[in-house]
Amino acid sequence: MSQRKIIHIDMDAFFASVEQRDNPELRGKPVAVGGSSSRGVVAAASYEARAFGVRSAMPSSVAARKCADLIFVRPRFDAYKEASNHIRSIFHRYTDLVEPLSLDEAYLDVTQNKLGLASATQIARNIRKEIFDELNLTASAGVSVNKFLAKVASDLNKPNGISLIRPEQVDAFSANLKIEKFFGIGEVTAKKMHRMGIHTGNDLRRFSRVALTHMFGKAGGYFYNICRGIDDREVKPDRVRKSVGAEQTFKTDLADFDSQCRALHEIVEEVALRLIKNDTKGRTITIKVRYQDFSTSTRSVTLDDFTNEVGRIAEVTMKSFADHPRLLPIRLLGVAVSNLDVAVNEQFGQLTLDF
Ligand code: DCP
Numbered sequence: 001m002s003q004r005k006i007i008h009i010d011m012d013a014f015f016a017s018v019e020q021r022d023n024p025e026l027r028g029k030p031v032a033v034g035g036s037s038s039r040g041v042v043a044a045a046s047y048e049a050r051a052f053g054v055r056s057a058m059p060s061s062v063a064a065r066k067c068a069d070l071i072f073v074r075p076r077f078d079a080y081k082e083a084s085n086h087i088r089s090i091f092h093r094y095t096d097l098v099e100p101l102s103l104d105e106a107y108l109d110v111t112q113n114k115l116g117l118a119s120a121t122q123i124a125r126n127i128r129k130e131i132f133d134e135l136n137l138t139a140s141a142g143v144s145v146n147k148f149l150a151k152v153a154s155d156l157n158k159p160n161g162i163s164l165i166r167p168e169q170v171d172a173f174s175a176n177l178k179i180e181k182f183f184g185i186g187e188v189t190a191k192k193m194h195r196m197g198i199h200t201g202n203d204l205r206r207f208s209r210v211a212l213t214h215m216f217g218k219a220g221g222y223f224y225n226i227c228r229g230i231d232d233r234e235v236k237p238d239r240v241r242k243s244v245g246a247e248q249t250f251k252t253d254l255a256d257f258d259s260q261c262r263a264l265h266e267i268v269e270e271v272a273l274r275l276i277k278n279d280t281k282g283r284t285i286t287i288k289v290r291y292q293d294f295s296t297s298t299r300s301v302t303l304d305d306f307t308n309e310v311g312r313i314a315e316v317t318m319k320s321f322a323d324h325p326r327l328l329p330i331r332l333l334g335v336a337v338s339n340l341d342v343a344v345n346e347q348f349g350q351l352t353l354d355f
């Protein structure tokens, strides 16, 4: 296989940066996003707060003790979600091989890319600039030949940095890397390795694959590879869906108009629910009817505006259905809404009912 070009992008102090961006009074100050109550924990800490030792997942009471001037801010998930959608739309300008790991982070495979750019580093630079220009937020980027190295790289010059591990540097880089930096080696595993005298990739290389599997189970094989800088995992794309829909095949074919309408209404309710869940609206409503003899007819209606309202979709669907030929009993009905105002991420939807 030819050399891949993988980028890992991770937003800097994500929730805290969004808060500082949206409230100028918070800029340059130690900020913790999270509850300030005795039982709250810190979700995100601004870099100013980190200078005092405040970290994510730390109890708020501990954080307040470390930094007397710490400002606690309630999370606003809608704002983070919006920023997340925006950065994903930037990624998709370059490639559809985008695998989000969380709201603020994703892998991109840019070996082939939409702009035909030869340099992955240039793409990472463009992305960082576009994120800054369009969102007023900073991101860090790592560029290398696989996911593991790209992810490690994005951390090297954080915050607001970029780093590249070139193919010819992979061997030395992974040999010298401290095992704590290996993605997938947590605190417990790291302690276990330290007790065995394993501190770097090079130390890990002394063990055979069989020995590592014996000591660390399934992860052992992964460790064997990554200490050599080898990681063949593919970037698994979040396929952007162009429609939200549901369909149903009936146990016995529906012959009368009333039961057909009732079934259709249930399907419409499901579709509207999915649109709302995915935070999207659509303009085109398509109805699919499959008859007893498997002949199928579909019709689409495009509205003047976007909707996710069950009443509106039902009205259009029923009208369209009434125009359908209904000579044969019906074995399947489906409704889909397309022409969406916001691209929908597949991970939120069940695929089984979609068409
Ligand atoms: N987050 C959370 N609870 C955690 C860790 C993180 O709610 N225990 C949220 C808040 C973070 C966001 O996820 O802002 C992203 O997490 P990261 O681990 O990427 O951390 P940050 O983006 O905050 O900082 P960094 O600059 O180190 O990436």
Ligand code: CA
Binding pocket: 010, 011, 012, 013, 014, 104, 105
């Ligand atoms: Ca981050």
Ligand code: CA
Binding pocket: 010, 011, 102, 104, 105
């Ligand atoms: Ca992250």
